[in-house]
Amino acid sequence: MQQFLFPVLRTALAIGFSWLLVLPATAAQPRTLLVFGDSISAAYGMSSEQGWVALLSERLEASHPDYTVVNASISGETTAGGLRRLPDLLQRYEPEVVVLELGGNDALRGYPTRLIRENLATMSRLSREAGAKVLLLPMEIPPNYGARYTRAFRESFPLVAKATGAHTAPFMLEGIATRDELMQDDGIHPTAAAQQQLLDNVLPSLLEIL
Template sequence: MFRRDFIAAGALALLGTAPALAQQSRKAAARAPVILVVGDSLSAEYGLPRGSGWVALLEKRLAQEKIGATVVNASVSGDTTAGGRARLPALLRQHGPTHVVIELGANDALRGLPLTNTRDNLAWMVEQSQAAGARVLLVGMQMPPNYGADYARRFAALFEAVAKERKVPLVPFLLHGIADVPDSTALFQPDRIHPRAEAHPRMLDNVWPQLRKLL
């Protein structure tokens, strides 16, 4: 009798916790998205008026689409994938993002850093973001032809490889329609590295389709 009563009491206790667990799950699912952007100068509004970069434009797009999401722009000009890797754990703890956009790698190439390191750092950042419960969007970059066809191919391929391995969506080239058009210099600042403000809506248009799916 004691054993039957004990089992019955345990079952009732478990049943009693089920609604609470279901409620917690619903609250988590209903939590407003927090989009963490971890990038370099291309996302940090380098040389631009405040509010004109693609991340700021993303906030406006979300409002227009009536998507109640918060955007945290944790981009740092000059940052590499190693720098992003070092900063990421604290950012995940501080902001608890539901979505992480990783836009890094260009400075690795500009500094001639080993491509294996770039790939490993990106893969680690994606893995850690996923482990924290976030959906990840990887933003790719491409190098101009003067870096050599083989290097440019291998650099672009590393983003594809990480996206495939970690099963995350990829924006193949953030500067598509900007750096790969005939008169591209008109869309860049005098340094010919950073896009002018008028190019940033196109950058957002390159990112938005994949990000919208995740939201």
């Protein structure tokens, strides 16, 4: 009996020891939060370290150290351009969360809101199919584009969220866009001084899904 038990015990101990080696490594694997936007998230007009995404990364280092923030935002990006780039990024980073901040450049160029919604919805679905939660950041445009177009654009974001199961945040430039001292001379991009407020506007919705 003893001759039989010793090999079994040795095998069990070896398996248990191997799990002790594997488990810490598994727990240490970082999760990726992918920010996918345009110039608002690409820190236009300032260094990338001053932007709200960099501030988010610093914040999560303290509160959610298992998350790594990847900023794939490009100034001037549209929903069509984003749709072309996103599949490769999803495959490369396998994000747990995708923060989608696109649509503003489309609207400023007068693109049909139907196409904007379709592109946003497709990106949201691709992200969710890849296993990521999606936080959609609504945008606004100046009223001189006309009440009908402005309203249709504003309504695009909750419609996309409802159709695809994405989460939404409040307008991230709330309390910023109407304050000249927090906007750059072009009247479109927030200053470096506004970046913390941008993060404050987004963070509560983001923390709900982390």
